[in-house]
Amino acid sequence: MRILISGASVAGPALAYWLNRYGFAVTVVERAPALRKTGGHAVDLFRPAMDIVEQMGALDRVLAEKTGVEHLTMYREGHDKPIELELRRVLTAVSDRHVEIMRDDLSEIFHDATCDDVEYVFGDSIASISDDGEVTFDSGREDRFDLVIGADGLHSNVRRLIFGPESEFSTWIGAYLAVVSVPDHLGLDGRMEGIAGVGRMAAMVAPHMDDARAVFLFRTPEQLDYHYRDVARQKELLRERFEGVGWEVPRLLAELDRTPAFYFDSITQLRLDNWSRGRVTLVGDAGHCPGPAVGGSTSLAVVGAYILAGELAAYGGDHTRAYPAYEAEIGDYVRRSRTFAINAARRIVPGTPFELRALAGMVWLIDHLPAGLTRAAAKISSRGMRLHDSIVLKDYSTHAVARAR
Ligand SMILES: Cc1cc2nc3c(=O)[nH]c(=O)nc-3n(C[C@H](O)[C@H](O)[C@H](O)COP(=O)(O)OP(=O)(O)OC[C@H]3O[C@@H](n4cnc5c(N)ncnc54)[C@H](O)[C@@H]3O)c2cc1C
Known part of the structure; x- marks a missing residue:
């Protein structure tokens, strides 16, 4: 068979x-x-x-x-x-x-x-x-x-x-997720570090690989308007949503223009x-x-x-x-x-x-x-x-x- x-x-x-x-x-x-x-x-x-x-x-x-x-x-x-x-x-x-x-x-x-x-x-x-x-x-x-x-x-x-x-x-459950490959400038070596605020969370993790992953999670009251292939728009949305957040977020956002791997999707x-x-x-x-x-x-x-x-x-x-x-x-x-x-x-x-x-x-x-x-x-x-x-x-x-x- x-x-x-x-x-x-x-x-x-x-x-x-x-x-x-x-x-x-x-x-x-x-x-x-x-x-x-x-x-x-x-x-x-x-x-x-x-x-x-x-x-x-x-x-x-x-x-x-x-x-x-x-x-x-x-x-x-x-x-x-x-x-x-x-x-x-x-x-x-x-x-x-x-x-x-x-x-x-x-x-x-x-x-x-x-x-x-x-x-x-x-x-x-x-x-x-x-x-x-x-x-x-x-x-x-x-x-x-x-x-x-x-x-x-x-x-x-x-x-x-x-x-x-x-x-x-598929049903959107209110949140978005982005993952960005970034250099491990914090020397995390198996640690995770991040920042949480109302409606948004960013973290960086280095799971024993050459590079680290920056993870962004955020919530919005309404679904965002973008095309799933429009990476430039997705990066723009991420920058807007995390504007003004402290910790390492400005540096991670700066990596958006250089990153070899970028993932962005609604959590459905x-x-x-x-x-x-x-x-x-x-x-x-x-x-x-x-x-x-x-x-x-x-x-x-x-x-x-x-x-x-x-x-x-x-x-x-x-x-x-x-x-x-x-x-x-x-x-x-x-x-x-x-x-x-x-x-x-x-x-x-x-x-x-x-x-x-x-x-x-x-x-x-x-x-x-x-x-x-x-x-x-x-x-x-x-x-x-x-x-x-x-x-x-x-x-x-x-x-x-x-x-x-
Ligand atoms: C950013 C992100 C973070 C996640 N974090 C976690 C987590 O922390 N913990 C957890 O448990 N899970 C997590 N997940 C979910 C996890 O990755 C999936 O649940 C898991 O990989 C499911 O495996 P799968 O084989 O069903 O599908 P997938 O891993 O999605 O694999 C699907 C496969 O099908 C192939 N494919 C697609 N289209 C076609 C086609 N037309 N013809 C032939 N092949 C095709 C793809 O190339 C891929 O190889 C996360 C997912 C994402 C996107």
Whole structure:
């Protein structure tokens, strides 16, 4: 049985790994000419994703590549004295098992775990998918697959081809995110430093790479007017929004004209509640994205891939039964991640002076409470801080022999 996956970042190779392990023949098509090696941004693997990584035999490499960013120094606009925080204390409150890793490192690890058994086609993209599995590619190639799975990110091509335009499913959750590659002039070496104000937050982090990342998050009452390809306008919006902010912000903004890598996007959330049509389904950000940088979507991508492959194996490749089972199994995690992301976006970028004071107070508390107490407080938090750790993974290992070629 032949399965085509679109996208070779996190969800795609993770899904390829499990499908191959269950005996399916897998092809992955990736639009980029090669595996991305620029680092990208840091992503989070929480307990269930870490457990899956361990089952994939990739734990040692993931641990070896972790960013190791463990300390945060956060200034507040209008205050001289920064708040210091051991990030480990926050993260252990959220999850018992967490690793932060650069997205491209994770992608490479998953790719390396699959490339001997899975066919990877770089520099191509799906142009059409017919109801009976006939697929044409931008390159002009044609092929037939039993199933097609979109793992091609928030702006998924497969989703657009099968479900329609993105605007029908995505909702802006009030915030914007920019990431800029900058020289590490602060010598951060595994530390994060930043400044928070009402409606805006800027930080710089150097996760053991040649350069550092400046991250800007801000909120606006209305959606901004710009074209997604108009980088000059996006930089202008960023400069306007962070005008007058102290700390290192003027220097970071000055880097905007020199930076080799600039990312700017609204934080949007996908609101799809069915992810499958006929032979096609979606996994990772393509189907589930609760919002980049605020919803733990990388863990969701890894867990989604594990469940989808597991259900396909359990039903011997019968997608008419496996897809509904996959949707039933992942649905609650997706919906809870959306709520988590909306709350996180509000908390990380406080909208009022009161919320800013509350954030500072919370950070102070986390740093001063004994770790056990912080974890206990997180466990009883009604806002589901321990969302990821509450996910119980089904064991699909008995289906490993359900070869469906
Ligand atoms: C700035 C930023 C910061 C983030 N911070 C965090 C964080 O702190 N923690 C966290 O957990 N997550 C974070 N995320 C989200 C995280 O990166 C994603 O959840 C994760 O990468 C999802 O993996 P994915 O494989 O589903 O999609 P992606 O990583 O988006 O990969 C999609 C892949 O599909 C490919 N593709 C696109 N179009 C096509 C096409 N037409 N044909 C073939 N291939 C195609 C792309 O090239 C890419 O390789 C952040 C995201 C962004 C943008």
